[in-house]
Amino acid sequence: MSSNTIKLTVSHAPFWHNGSSTASKSRNILLDSLFAVVPGCYQYGRAAAGVVTIAVASAIIWELLINFLSRRSISVGDGNAAVIGMMLAMLMPATTPWWAVVTGTFLAVVIGKEIFGGIGANPFNPAVLGMAILMLGWPFLFDFNASVLNYAFDFKAIYPLVLSKSFGAHAVDSFTVMELLKGHQIGGIGATFGIGLIIAGVYLMIRGYIRWEISIFFLAGVFATALFFKWLNPFYAGPGFHLFTGYTLIGAFFLATEDASSPVNFIPMLIYGFLGGLLTVMIRNIGVHIDGVLYAVLIINLVHPLVDKIRPKAMGKGVSHE
Amino acid sequence: MIKRAFFGILKPKLHYKQIDEAPAQPTSVRASQKITLYIDDPDQNTEASVLKVGDPVKSGQKIALTAKADSSYLLASRSGRISNIALFVGIFGKKFTAVTIDMDADAAQIMDDVFKSASQTPSLENARAMLAGLPGKPDFNVFLSGGHPVKTIAVLGADSDLLSITRQYFVKNNIISIKTGIDLLRKITGIHNVILIVPHHLAQVAGSSGATVKTVDSEYPSAHPHLIRQHILSSEAPISGAGVAFFSAEAVSAIGAAFNTGKPPLEKLLSFISKDGTRRLVSVPIGTSAQDILNEFNEKIKDGDQLIVGGPLTGISVYASDYPVLPDTDTLMVLSKKKIVEREESACVNCGECVRVCPSGIQVNLLVRCLEARKFQEASDRYDLFSCIECGFCSYVCESRIPVFQHINLAKYTLEHMKEAEKNNV
Numbered sequence: 001m002s003s004n005t006i007k008l009t010v011s012h013a014p015f016w017h018n019g020s021s022t023a024s025k026s027r028n029i030l031l032d033s034l035f036a037v038v039p040g041c042y043q044y045g046r047a048a049a050g051v052v053t054i055a056v057a058s059a060i061i062w063e064l065l066i067n068f069l070s071r072r073s074i075s076v077g078d079g080n081a082a083v084i085g086m087m088l089a090m091l092m093p094a095t096t097p098w099w100a101v102v103t104g105t106f107l108a109v110v111i112g113k114e115i116f117g118g119i120g121a122n123p124f125n126p127a128v129l130g131m132a133i134l135m136l137g138w139p140f141l142f143d144f145n146a147s148v149l150n151y152a153f154d155f156k157a158i159y160p161l162v163l164s165k166s167f168g169a170h171a172v173d174s175f176t177v178m179e180l181l182k183g184h185q186i187g188g189i190g191a192t193f194g195i196g197l198i199i200a201g202v203y204l205m206i207r208g209y210i211r212w213e214i215s216i217f218f219l220a221g222v223f224a225t226a227l228f229f230k231w232l233n234p235f236y237a238g239p240g241f242h243l244f245t246g247y248t249l250i251g252a253f254f255l256a257t258e259d260a261s262s263p264v265n266f267i268p269m270l271i272y273g274f275l276g277g278l279l280t281v282m283i284r285n286i287g288v289h290i291d292g293v294l295y296a297v298l299i300i301n302l303v304h305p306l307v308d309k310i311r312p313k314a315m316g317k318g319v320s321h322e
Numbered sequence: 323m324i325k326r327a328f329f330g331i332l333k334p335k336l337h338y339k340q341i342d343e344a345p346a347q348p349t350s351v352r353a354s355q356k357i358t359l360y361i362d363d364p365d366q367n368t369e370a371s372v373l374k375v376g377d378p379v380k381s382g383q384k385i386a387l388t389a390k391a392d393s394s395y396l397l398a399s400r401s402g403r404i405s406n407i408a409l410f411v412g413i414f415g416k417k418f419t420a421v422t423i424d425m426d427a428d429a430a431q432i433m434d435d436v437f438k439s440a441s442q443t444p445s446l447e448n449a450r451a452m453l454a455g456l457p458g459k460p461d462f463n464v465f466l467s468g469g470h471p472v473k474t475i476a477v478l479g480a481d482s483d484l485l486s487i488t489r490q491y492f493v494k495n496n497i498i499s500i501k502t503g504i505d506l507l508r509k510i511t512g513i514h515n516v517i518l519i520v521p522h523h524l525a526q527v528a529g530s531s532g533a534t535v536k537t538v539d540s541e542y543p544s545a546h547p548h549l550i551r552q553h554i555l556s557s558e559a560p561i562s563g564a565g566v567a568f569f570s571a572e573a574v575s576a577i578g579a580a581f582n583t584g585k586p587p588l589e590k591l592l593s594f595i596s597k598d599g600t601r602r603l604v605s606v607p608i609g610t611s612a613q614d615i616l617n618e619f620n621e622k623i624k625d626g627d628q629l630i631v632g633g634p635l636t637g638i639s640v641y642a643s644d645y646p647v648l649p650d651t652d653t654l655m656v657l658s659k660k661k662i663v664e665r666e667e668s669a670c671v672n673c674g675e676c677v678r679v680c681p682s683g684i685q686v687n688l689l690v691r692c693l694e695a696r697k698f699q700e701a702s703d704r705y706d707l708f709s710c711i712e713c714g715f716c717s718y719v720c721e722s723r724i725p726v727f728q729h730i731n732l733a734k735y736t737l738e739h740m741k742e743a744e745k746n747n748v
């Protein structure tokens with residue numbers, strides 16, 4: 001056979017790739033979230049598993065529907081919709097009714113992401129946006145205290161942030177850091193088991209699936225701000241409490257780190273993360289809301305393009321083809 | 323393919339291949355029947371060419387397109403007869419004139435001795451007129467062009483793409499001829515500041531070259547001329563532009579040999595990488611078809627495979643296996659169909675990997691959005707398109723598998739073309 005009849009593949013350099021893909025990142029985040037979700041389901045029973053299933057499934061269906069309506073290629077394969085569904089479920093109480101879950105994933109996937117042009121184009125973390133709207137519309141569904149009326153726990157079944165907000169540090173003495181880490185607190189399905197969240201977070205950071213700068217500085221922001229408040233007035237709960245209650249850990253490892261809505265340069269990531277932590281504690285301590293993470297994340301999402309401009313200049317002129 | 327590291331917390335790294343302690347001797351591969359020379363021909367002189375089909379050619383003869391002194395040319399590596407002259411358009415419209423020479427049947431080569439007498443009196447003119455077609459493709463025009471006068475000669479003993487060991491081989495095994503070349507370059511250019519740039523492990527042998535030795539690290543793309551200029555030569559030359567003339571170690575060694583013996587070397591050394599990843603050093607006459615090399619090593623290619631001239635990050639993939647070895651072909655590699663990277667026109671997810679690896683500090687994540695929207699001018703004005711040194715690293719790490727590098731090259735090409743057109747219209 002003459003060599004000239006062979007059809008070689010022609011493409012542009014580079015001819016190697018490191019093998020990473022959006023799908024594999026999503027897969028890792030999904031599997032990793034199980035460290036927090038499985039204990040959550042264990043704690044809250046079948047209802048929790050139901051919420052998770054409905055959330056992930058409906059998120060995927062919403063995206064499929066949009067793909068279909070907008071005649072774009074099917075994008076659910078990248079796993080991003082599933083991740084959004086999972087994030088949302090992790091934030092929800094186990095008692096969330098199915099219709100609220102489905103509405104939540106609609107808000108997150110359709111309003112939070114697809115309207116802006118799909119993956120990578122969302123200015124806000126879609127799950128956070130969805131959850132924030134849900135909470136505005138149906139606040140009673142997300143009253144964590146009411147949500148656990150039918151459960152019998154061997155720990156204080158009161159949302160710790162409510163206690164600290166109304167009665168101060170004194171009231172939450174019984175929540176030791178160890179207790180909190182072990183998930184002996186009520187809250188979102190995937191938001192309370194601190195040990196699991198930390199394992200998950202460390203894994204994601206080491207593998208480079210999230211940008212560690214953001215997570216670490218988010219936590220540092222929470223820590224420093226809580227310490228400052230405590231120093232101002234001992235009424236406020238200390239850093240240990242703020243770090244391991246509410247959505248702090250899930251916020252640091254899963255929410256603030258969402259790719260499209262966060263910066264990529266080093267210094268900006270530090271500022272972005274720290275600001276998130278700072279706002280979280282400020283809202284908790286002197287704002288009107290019980291937990292500040294969601295709003296803090298939305299605010300830093302908003303300023304991220306601005307923050308990301310702080311960077312060294314590019315090198316002088318490189319190669320041109322002249 | 324080198325996989326993403328398990329520990330992604332650190333910046334992704336790629337390392338240049340280091341030559342073995344005792345590299346195997348290069349295999350000599352013969353050209354079968356014909357050689358083809360791709361001569362740079364931006365103005366398309368094919369028609370006006372002084373060359374004619376049927377012209378006899380001697381080995382070592384200068385094959386120039388026009389009679390003008392600044393006409394581009396190559397050297398015929400074998401004697402024979404011109405059998406075809408054609409325009410060849412390469413990647414992004416780069417134009418060549420392809421001159422095919424049917425080789426004389428008998429092994430005895432008829433040598434051209436025009437250079438022989440010129441070599442008695444080494445001069446920059448002689449070198450420019452006769453040696454630009456040497457293996458390694460030395461560029462003597464930099465000494466004559468206006469703008470910044472050249473103050474420094476940088477000899478590259480480090481390879482530019484990942485798998486090649488071609489230049490390292492010269493430093494390791496031919497340091498004497500590199501020294502001769504350096505001395506000659508000094509003599510003909512009057513420039514005494516010569517710097518030999520090598521990977522760390524070759525620093526010692528490089529010492530005997532008589533040039534100042536500087537080392538680059540093994541991390542891609544530190545051996546890129548722009549980065550060398552930026553990081554290593556910044557004290558020697560203004561960063562802004564010229565001031566430095568770059569030569570590959572192979573070219574310098576060839577210049578030395580040419581003046582010493584009166585015969586320009588016509589064999590190109592290259593690193594050949596087969597489908598299974600085996601690397602061999604090969605020495606072939608310039609113009610030899612890649613197919614001849616494949617045949618020599620019994621490397622079968624099939625439909626859908628890729629033949630790459632140049633390395634895995636910056637090379638070009640060619641349409642046909644009869645693509646010839648050119649004076650600057652340091653690497654030839656074959657990639658089997660199943661190892662070819664699938665690229666997608668997907669959206670950037672803002673993972674930031676490209677920004678972490680870009681040696682030029684470009685915000686590739688923003689640049690790529692601009693390029694995907696085909697806003698090339700904005701890409702150049704606001705997102706540093708022209709700071710790109712074309713290392714390809716961004717595409718290598720892109721999580722969305724966007725052909726970022728291709729977008730960049732296309733944008734540069736389009737903008738330059740527009741500028742060119744405007745100039746011509748005025």
Ligand code: SF4
Binds near residue numbers: 680681711715727
């Ligand atoms: S190809 Fe250009 S943009 Fe991409 S990493 Fe290299 S220098 Fe940066």
Ligand code: SF4
Binds near residue numbers: 716719720
């Ligand atoms: S590597 Fe690709 S997906 Fe990631 S930020 Fe850069 S262009 Fe976007």
